[in-house]
Amino acid sequence: MKVSSEYLKQFTQDVFERMGCPASEAEQAADCLNQADLRGVDSHGVARLSGYVRLWEKQRLNATPQLKVVHETPSTAVLDADLALGLVAGPHAMRLAMDKAKQVGSGWVAVKNSNHYGIAGYHAMLALEENMIGISMTNASPLVSPTFSKSRFLGTNPIAVAIPAKEEPPFVMDMATTTVANGKLEVLQRKGEDAPQGWAQDKEGNPTTDAFALKKGGAMLPLGGDREHGSHKGYCLGSMVDIFTAVLSGANYGPWVPPFVAFLDPPANPVGDGIGHFFGAFRIDAFRPADEFKDHMDNWIRTFRQAESVQGQPQVLIPGDPERLLTQERQQDGVPMQQAVIEDLEKLASKFELTFNPMQYA
Numbered sequence: 386m387k388v389s390s391e392y393l394k395q396f397t398q399d400v401f402e403r404m405g406c407p408a409s410e411a412e413q414a415a416d417c418l419n420q421a422d423l424r425g426v427d428s429h430g431v432a433r434l435s436g437y438v439r440l441w442e443k444q445r446l447n448a449t450p451q452l453k454v455v456h457e458t459p460s461t462a463v464l465d466a467d468l469a470l471g472l473v474a475g476p477h478a479m480r481l482a483m484d485k486a487k488q489v490g491s492g493w494v495a496v497k498n499s500n501h502y503g504i505a506g507y508h509a510m511l512a513l514e515e516n517m518i519g520i521s522m523t524n525a526s527p528l529v530s531p532t533f534s535k536s537r538f539l540g541t542n543p544i545a546v547a548i549p550a551k552e553e554p555p556f557v558m559d560m561a562t563t564t565v566a567n568g569k570l571e572v573l574q575r576k577g578e579d580a581p582q583g584w585a586q587d588k589e590g591n592p593t594t595d596a597f598a599l600k601k602g603g604a605m606l607p608l609g610g611d612r613e614h615g616s617h618k619g620y621c622l623g624s625m626v627d628i629f630t631a632v633l634s635g636a637n638y639g640p641w642v643p644p645f646v647a648f649l650d651p652p653a654n655p656v657g658d659g660i661g662h663f664f665g666a667f668r669i670d671a672f673r674p675a676d677e678f679k680d681h682m683d684n685w686i687r688t689f690r691q692a693e694s695v696q697g698q699p700q701v702l703i704p705g706d707p708e709r710l711l712t713q714e715r716q717q718d719g720v721p722m723q724q725a726v727i728e729d730l731e732k733l734a735s736k737f738e739l740t741f742n743p744m745q746y747a
Contacts, residue, residue, distance in 0.1 A: 428568020471502025557705030583610030636661025
């Protein structure tokens with residue numbers, strides 16, 4: 386079934402408002418999830434909505450937070466999110482970074498005491514509105530084993546970078562530092578399908594294709610899958626994100642990061658506050674004239690698009706192309722919804738005395 390993205394966004398906003406979120410913050414949070422669905426990151430869209438509700442019910446998420454800067458210089462800040470939705474704290478921190486960049490050329494904001502913030506790319510892309518380059522990172526629940534280990538010490542810890550061009554669409558890189566995002570495993574679980582080799586290992590550290598490996602004590606693998614294919618590089622990237630987002634901000638890091646699932650309690654001996662994020666924004670004209678830069682970005686993009694493809698392979702893509710094309714398609718045709726997600730949303734509608742009738746807007 387394909388459902389109107391506008392309908393899904395409004396329903397999501399209604400749920401956040403019923404949780405007690407102010408209307409403007411509920412709209413912001415709904416937009417973040419909606420953009421994930423439009424861009425084809427189904428694991429981080431409306432399918433996550435019930436997870437936020439469960440965290441709120443366990444009082445691990447604050448619907449009416451008081452966001453507060455607790456440390457600041459002209460170009461940097463640390464934001465205490467007061468257990469806010471990361472979908473709210475993230476954009477707030479990114480805009481703070483952009484405000485600083487307007488004044489001194491670049492802005493860098495670390496966030497502590499937050500929650501899951503959706504797709505990393507959403508926050509980085511906010512900088513495009515101000516003709517800036519944006520960077521976004523977050524740490525996450527420890528589901529990933531360092532290379533050579535079977536202990537779960539890192540999250541999928543994504544990195545996103547958004548760079549404007551002039552006539553060409555922007556360059557938007559949004560990637561987990563694992564072989565795949567955890568949400569992709571969740572999608573396979575709902576479909577009853579196996580995972581490709583190199584995504585996960587069992588509890589003893591052996592390679593597995595079981596999409597339920599994490600629920601059986603296994604772990605996800607760093608980008609590369611194994612040492613021979615460069616997993617040590619994925620491990621290093623994930624570690625860097627953990628340090629920037631948490632060690633720098635005062636959030637929890639490594640195995641102390643609180644789990645997203647509400648049925649698991651956070652570690653009893655936290656080393657910080659909540660989940661951590663890190664954002665950067667910088668003005669292009671702090672380096673060279675913006676128009677000159679964008680002309681060369683257009684040239685860079687066109688040059689790479691013209692790279693000769695291997696026989697039988699499609700045209701070379703620029704980071705952000707697949708998501709942009711899917712957004713155009715889904716805005717017109719609707720967002721494809723799995724039955725399990727529809728049933729989940731119907732339960733939320735019943736819980737909050739709302740109406741969810743996707744057939745009417747399919």
